[in-house]
Amino acid sequence: MAASCVRTVGSFLGKCGNCSSSLNTVTSQLSRQVLSRQICVSTALKKNLAAGGPEKFTVEFIQKQVEEFDIGKRHLANMMGEDPENFTQEDIDRSIAYLFPSGLFEKKARPLMKLIFFPLHEAVQWGADGRPFHFLFYTGKQSYYSLMHKLYSKILNIEKHQDRMRAKGLFSQDTKEISLDTSRWLTKEELEVLLVETISSNNYDRFIQLMERLLSMPYCNMEEEFVLHYRRPLEARSKKQMVPVPERDDKGVAFSTSDGRRKTSNSSVVLRDCGSGRITVNGQEYLHYFPVLQDREQLMFPLQFMGLLGRFDLQCTVSGGGRSSQAGALRLAISRALLSFLSEGEQETMRQAGLLTPDPRVRERKKPGQEGARRKFTWKKR
Amino acid sequence: MALHRLSFRLRATVCHVRTLHTSGWGQQQEAVAVESEPEPFSVFRTQETDPACQSEKHLGQFYTLPSAHFRPLFPHGLPYRYQQQVKTFNEACFMVRPPALEVISYLKKADYSKPALRYLFYGVKGSGKTMSLCHAVHFCYTQGWVVLHIPDAHLWVKNCKELLPSSYNSARFDQPLQATTWLRNFRTTNEHLLSQIKTKRRYVWTKRESTDEGRPLGELVNQGALKCRLSPRLAADRSLMKWIREEPQLHGISRVKSSSDVVGALMKDLRLQSSQPGADFRLVVAVDGVNALWGRSTIKKENKSAVDLEELTLIHNLKKLMKNDWTGGAIITTLSQTGSLYTPKSAYLPQELLGETGFDSMDPFIPVSVPNYSEKEFESAYLYYLDRKWLQHPQSRTEDGKKELSFLSSKNPSMLDRICGFL
Numbered sequence: 184m185a186a187s188c189v190r191t192v193g194s195f196l197g198k199c200g201n202c203s204s205s206l207n208t209v210t211s212q213l214s215r216q217v218l219s220r221q222i223c224v225s226t227a228l229k230k231n232l233a234a235g236g237p238e239k240f241t242v243e244f245i246q247k248q249v250e251e252f253d254i255g256k257r258h259l260a261n262m263m264g265e266d267p268e269n270f271t272q273e274d275i276d277r278s279i280a281y282l283f284p285s286g287l288f289e290k291k292a293r294p295l296m297k298l299i300f301f302p303l304h305e306a307v308q309w310g311a312d313g314r315p316f317h318f319l320f321y322t323g324k325q326s327y328y329s330l331m332h333k334l335y336s337k338i339l340n341i342e343k344h345q346d347r348m349r350a351k352g353l354f355s356q357d358t359k360e361i362s363l364d365t366s367r368w369l370t371k372e373e374l375e376v377l378l379v380e381t382i383s384s385n386n387y388d389r390f391i392q393l394m395e396r397l398l399s400m401p402y403c404n405m406e407e408e409f410v411l412h413y414r415r416p417l418e419a420r421s422k423k424q425m426v427p428v429p430e431r432d433d434k435g436v437a438f439s440t441s442d443g444r445r446k447t448s449n450s451s452v453v454l455r456d457c458g459s460g461r462i463t464v465n466g467q468e469y470l471h472y473f474p475v476l477q478d479r480e481q482l483m484f485p486l487q488f489m490g491l492l493g494r495f496d497l498q499c500t501v502s503g504g505g506r507s508s509q510a511g512a513l514r515l516a517i518s519r520a521l522l523s524f525l526s527e528g529e530q531e532t533m534r535q536a537g538l539l540t541p542d543p544r545v546r547e548r549k550k551p552g553q554e555g556a557r558r559k560f561t562w563k564k565r
Numbered sequence: 566m567a568l569h570r571l572s573f574r575l576r577a578t579v580c581h582v583r584t585l586h587t588s589g590w591g592q593q594q595e596a597v598a599v600e601s602e603p604e605p606f607s608v609f610r611t612q613e614t615d616p617a618c619q620s621e622k623h624l625g626q627f628y629t630l631p632s633a634h635f636r637p638l639f640p641h642g643l644p645y646r647y648q649q650q651v652k653t654f655n656e657a658c659f660m661v662r663p664p665a666l667e668v669i670s671y672l673k674k675a676d677y678s679k680p681a682l683r684y685l686f687y688g689v690k691g692s693g694k695t696m697s698l699c700h701a702v703h704f705c706y707t708q709g710w711v712v713l714h715i716p717d718a719h720l721w722v723k724n725c726k727e728l729l730p731s732s733y734n735s736a737r738f739d740q741p742l743q744a745t746t747w748l749r750n751f752r753t754t755n756e757h758l759l760s761q762i763k764t765k766r767r768y769v770w771t772k773r774e775s776t777d778e779g780r781p782l783g784e785l786v787n788q789g790a791l792k793c794r795l796s797p798r799l800a801a802d803r804s805l806m807k808w809i810r811e812e813p814q815l816h817g818i819s820r821v822k823s824s825s826d827v828v829g830a831l832m833k834d835l836r837l838q839s840s841q842p843g844a845d846f847r848l849v850v851a852v853d854g855v856n857a858l859w860g861r862s863t864i865k866k867e868n869k870s871a872v873d874l875e876e877l878t879l880i881h882n883l884k885k886l887m888k889n890d891w892t893g894g895a896i897i898t899t900l901s902q903t904g905s906l907y908t909p910k911s912a913y914l915p916q917e918l919l920g921e922t923g924f925d926s927m928d929p930f931i932p933v934s935v936p937n938y939s940e941k942e943f944e945s946a947y948l949y950y951l952d953r954k955w956l957q958h959p960q961s962r963t964e965d966g967k968k969e970l971s972f973l974s975s976k977n978p979s980m981l982d983r984i985c986g987f988l
Binding site: 476 | 689971972973974975980
């Protein structure tokens with residue numbers, strides 16, 4: 184590749200064949216000195232192809248793929264006898280699963296028809312003549328600096344707008360503010376992903392400072408869309424515990440139902456506000472179903488903690504899992520059902536006692552090459 | 566006197582039992598005389614030790630068994646945990662509960678010229694069936710009846726170490742060890758009556774031994790029980806006892822080969838005698854775990870085939886006794902799932918545990934259900950443990966602790982006992 188395809192001057196070029204940078208000069212020299220017929224395309228473009236990478240995911244390429252995907256989608260819809268216009272991705276998944284049934288366990292290895300947009304990577308930054316497209320290429324971080332410039336120009340725009348308003352006499356401080364409560368700034372990593380290049384923490388701080396400056400100006404709502412592009416919504420606040428609604432059955436007794444889960448057990452409990460302390464599990468006597476004291480203590484804990492032992496009647500159903508996990512599932516269900524009979528403060532104490540937290544521990548998977556989840560095979564020195 | 570009456574009325578809140586109880590008036594007077602000795606009065610105890618005089622007023626209260634009655638009456642028959650409790654507390658206290666009271670009232674009112682009535686205690690595991698049986702047996706004992714108490718029929722159908730072919734009927738099998746232990750206990754219980762009752766028939770044991778008509782029953786019993794008396798230290802040596810039993814040439818000690826037949830003869834005799842109109846005693850047959858008689862057995866013959874229950878002498882004779890073709894007595898029984906073989910754990914009703922044959926043979930009977938403790942009974946048991954200083958944990962003395970105990974044990978007597986065991 185380094186060897187030039189201009190064959191007329193073989194030996195001369197052979198000497199400087201290894202220095203690629205001088206090729207441009209070589210060809211220009213050649214064109215001046217030797218009128219030779221160029222047999223193939225200029226090496227410069229070919230060189231840049233190699234530098235660019237094996238394949239070019241240009242925007243045109245991506246668009247072509249998208250069009251092909253749409254056509255394929257319509258074909259698929261016709262095949263399945265459905266409406267091509269309203270064929271959603273879920274329908275596609277369903278159809279592919281029907282047409283290409285797979286016995287593979289790993290869901291990601293099964294046949295897939297979906298447009299997956301991989302994150303951007305650097306496209307080739309310079310043109311055929313070797314000149315970079317962007318004017319800030321030689322800063323090293325062209326997207327970052329162009330963003331800063333854009334931001335600053337927006338600030339200047341706003342100031343100009345302010346001056347105009349002041350000149351007209353319509354300047355007012357209390358314009359609509361951009362609501363920033365439900366969002367946060369992009370983190371440095373996220374910004375790097377957006378700009379497809381690495382930035383330093385100093386750069387990031389400068390960027391945030393400039394954004395804050397923009398927001399401090401009165402008429403910043405002009406650039407609201409631009410600003411919000413660089414903010415991410417905050418995670419939804421932790422849900423407040425949903426309290427099951429207490430109903431009244433035909434005898435006028437207040438009761439509440441709730442579920443609980445632990446490991447692989449599922450349970451559901453109906454807590455009645457009678458006056459006796461009777462407990463039934465799966466239709467059997469509670470003493471018969473849980474002969475072990477530990478399980479009964481688990482069931483007792485929520486009621487005893489709130490001091491409401493003799494007041495309620497429990498009717499429980501539980502399935503799956505083992506003895507201990509069934510007891511744990513029931514305990515969670517009882518605590519949840521009890522919430523509807525308690526005040527706010529008591530609910531808070533229950534939450535802090537950990538009665539309302541579902542236990543996330545499940546059985547860890549056994550790995551290949553090991554005997555169990557953690558246990559390795561006996562290590563033999565030789 | 567009025568002053569003393571007043572002082573006792575002031576204490577009415579603590580011992581309301583006594584002030585309400587009509588016969589307590591006499592006890593008050595007694596207490597007046599013996600003031601230096603503080604007697605343990607409390608809500609959960611009653612001073613009425615005679616089961617005949619106990620009534621609904623005493624429900625839920627504990628009465629103490631007089632020690633003179635305890636040793637002879639219950640050499641066997643009480644649950645193991647309860648025996649340990651008796652040893653610990655140095656007293657045997659029974660709780661007066663509705664099932665036992667019901668049966669005692671029936672026993673009082675029954676007509677003994679009619680065939681014997683059969684009572685069956687049934688209930689979930691640990692609800693107090695054996696204790697109710699023992700309470701009824703105590704009543705019979707105080708009335709002077711002959712007590713034929715088989716502690717657990719399940720022990721006769723499993724884990725038999727020695728199985729001899731019967732001398733009387735070669736198709737059947739004998740269990741000498743179980744028979745001798747039972748005869749010994751029977752002798753302890755009915756010592757005072759055995760000398761008075763005479764045999765009605767002649768029994769021939771071997772070519773040389775026989776018991777004639779008219780001999781006291783005590784002799785019959787001794788025929789089957791081991792005669793030698795060793796000092797307690799030697800008797801505790803198990804290997805020695807084994808050797809004595811197996812050594813045929815030891816002089817003066819009778820082989821216990823025929824003890825099962827003795828048992829059979831005894832049962833037959835007592836049955837016949839109590840049926841006669843001129844009999845001066847009544848017979849009570851108390852069997853614990855009666856469902857063993859109609860279940861299956863785990864005993865195996867030498868050729869590894871299972872032994873049918875009909876082939877066991879003891880069981881055969883007991884079944885004959887359970888038929889109500891005799892008069893002048895009563896049959897009190899309990900069901901027991903705990904020791905039973907091949908029955909599911911959740912079975913506790915008569916039909917499930919007795920099986921078809923058992924139910925048909927026992928029919929007609931009076932089923933008496935023994936439930937778990939009621940609120941009042943639970944309270945009573947809890948106070949009893951407190952009084953005996955059995956509950957050491959400080960939390961257990963509070964109201965909350967009591968509620969916890971009630972929840973965890975679900976008011977089952979044996980569960981409560983087990984939980985309080987480590988508190």
